[in-house]
Amino acid sequence: MATPQRVSSFEPSVWDDFFVQYEPEPFQISEECMKVKADKLKDDVCMLFKTFNNGTVVDKMILLDALQRLGIDHLFQEQINTAIKGIYESESNCCSLYEAALRFRLLREHGHWVSPGEDGSFNKNVTKEPMGLLCLYNAAYLSIHGESELDEAISFARHHLESMGNSLNYPLSEQVKRNLEIPLPRISKRLDVPYYIAEYKHEQECNPLVLELAKLEFNLLQRLHQSELKAYCRWANDLYEDVGLSYSRHRMVECYFWSYNVYYEQHYGGARIILAKLIELVCLLDDTFDIHATLEEGRKLNEAIQRWDESAIPILPEYLKKYYIRLMDTYRELEDELKQDHKYRIVYCRKAVIYLSILLYYQQEAEWFHNSYTPSFEDHVKCSVISAATPFLCIGLLVGMGEEATKEAFEWALGCTDAVKSCGEVTRFMDDMAAFKQGKVKMDVASTIDSYINQHHVTSEVAIAVMDNMVEDAWRTINQTRFDRRALLPLVNRVAGLTKNMTWLFHDKIDRYTFSRGNKDKIEQQFIEPIPL
Incomplete structure (x- = not known):
């Protein structure tokens, strides 16, 4: 006796032939002009890397994090690899939870082993530092087996971030909301880019050249x-x-x-x-x-x-x-x-x-x-x-x-x-x-x-x-x-x-x-x- 066939009840496509027929609206300036402008901005950002020798490790980390989250790190891979190597080899003397957590996340993302407590900065005595707590929360999701202290860090940071509720200002409030849903190391980078581009201009360390390049690169891609x-x-x-x-x-x-x-x-x-x-x-x-x-x-x-x-x-x-x-x-x-x-x-x-x-x-x-x-x-x-x-x-x-x-x-x-x-x-x-x-x-x-x-x-x-x-x-x-x-x-x-x-x-x-x-x-x-x- 033949075995029964199961019957499909799948929903039809929500797109049908939309993208086959889709013709986007032209940009206000030509794509060729956008490419020329983007190339000039790439050169300008490359110059930022050359100033690293005169900047602090924290300045380097903040720039690298911005390039990654804005979705333009692929344009500067060689420079980023050099900078990451320098951060790894430099002495860790982070003076805040934010700096320690950012260093930890960036280095682990790039395949460099660092201990959660190598500089003593992963202590949990800072509960009124939302930026540091969010950075700690995201960094802790790069844990490996046996790092129970990072599991505790996630619970600790989540509890305090949730308790802050509506007291946070934009854009941090939106970043906390998104990352509590899906932490930064687990979300496809591309999905986060449009949000972060909108938020970056409100960041204290916002670099207008970097922001403009990110917008152009997103639209050209x-x-x-x-x-x-x-x-x-x-x-x-x-x-x-x-x-x-x-x-x-x-x-x-x-x-x-x-x-x-x-x-x-x-x-x-x-x-x-x-x-x-x-x-x-x-x-x-x-x-x-x-x-x-x-x-x-x-x-x-x-x-x-x-x-x-x-x-x-x-x-x-x-x-x-x-x-x-x-x-x-x-x-x-x-x-x-x-x-x-x-x-x-x-x-x-x-x-x-x-x-x-x-x-x-x-x-x-x-x-x-x-x-x-x-x-x-x-x-x-x-x-x-x-x-x-x-x-x-x-x-x-x-x-x-x-x-x-x-x-x-x-x-x-x-x-x-x-x-x-x-x-x-x-x-x-x-x-x-x-x-x-x-x-x-x-x-x-x-x-x-x-x-x-x-x-x-x-x-x-x-x-x-x-x-x-x-x-x-x-x-x-x-x-x-x-x-x-x-x-x-x-x-x-x-x-x-x-x-x-x-x-x-x-x-x-x-x-x-x-x-x-x-x-x-x-x-x-x-x-x-x-x-x-």
Whole structure:
């Protein structure tokens, strides 16, 4: 007897063909003039770095923090690396909680190990210093395993920041509000940039040159992303029309947005589009196993992809043949776009599907569903961390990178350890908590929460608290990986960026990919609304 197909109840796209047809309003000055002006401002900011020798360490840290939060640090990477090295090697003599916490955060973000209490400034005797408390709160989220004092610092700072309530002035009041929702080390940098650009002019240390450059750079990049998004949506529309998988989620704009939050810089356009296409393809695969394919159809699809050859097309059900052909065609197209000495990267991308056994895990979950079986929590985690697909995407995000994406980097990502595994854990547990909050329906497969409740005979509240703690542990592992894999730091930070996407995507236990209206305002902010000059 054939196993029943699950029926899709996904909401339609909130965008339809909006970005295919969208033509932005012209700027008040030409883009060419904006570029000329931005180049001049870059030179001016470079001169600021040259004055570092005459400035204090605190001045350096404040400038670096502003460049990062304004989203223009990528323009000065060499200068920033030199400055960070100087800050690390200089004697730590911070005279305030704010300075100590800022130093701690900047150095840990850049892969330099510093102890939470190396200069004695992480004491908790300052409760009327909101800037210092907020900086402490954010810095403490870069903790690793065993740093209980930083967990205490988070609770301490949160308590006092919340107690200050409406007594804080703008812009600090808005920054506290945002960071109490999602701390700075967990939010995709790009999502925070528009807010911080608006707030920076009110900062005591605001540099008008830096602010003007940030506005120009955001708007110029926005035009680039609008152009890319138009072309990408045409590609995705063609894909949807060709493969005809009408049961799947049509989330082309969200797939690009997902990739954009990992790679927003101009020179990573190729990496951005490759990752977006891989997200699109894997989401179609996920929906096929989750809601449509019978067990036998899933086995056939798994077998065909393991073989990765046109000769496997006849074994597939009719409705999956075009998807299989487009999958292989897309991989060939991506390989053709790579430089000759980078073409091996697509081999790793294919290995990721096979070696990580993503399809086997999709199939395993389908069998659990069709047999009404709830696995042990340990078995479920082992399977569903991979089926979350982000370990696969951690390999996909390397494909379009520059020379820093070495074979060593691909082997590390393929091994699915430390930060890569943790990215999958954050995705899985946050996804399952969001789905649980949404409400289980009879066609849902058992989640990790169901498995934990079933195995340990606890309430859903207890199980969710355990998942929250496991998300925190995964983040500690990602933070630790910055030190353990320092030679791969740029790549670890991109994996961290992918994980930050998950933090926003499932924030407050809402699935903003499936229920994409929750993402609409952020997408408008990034791709439609320019920053006033």
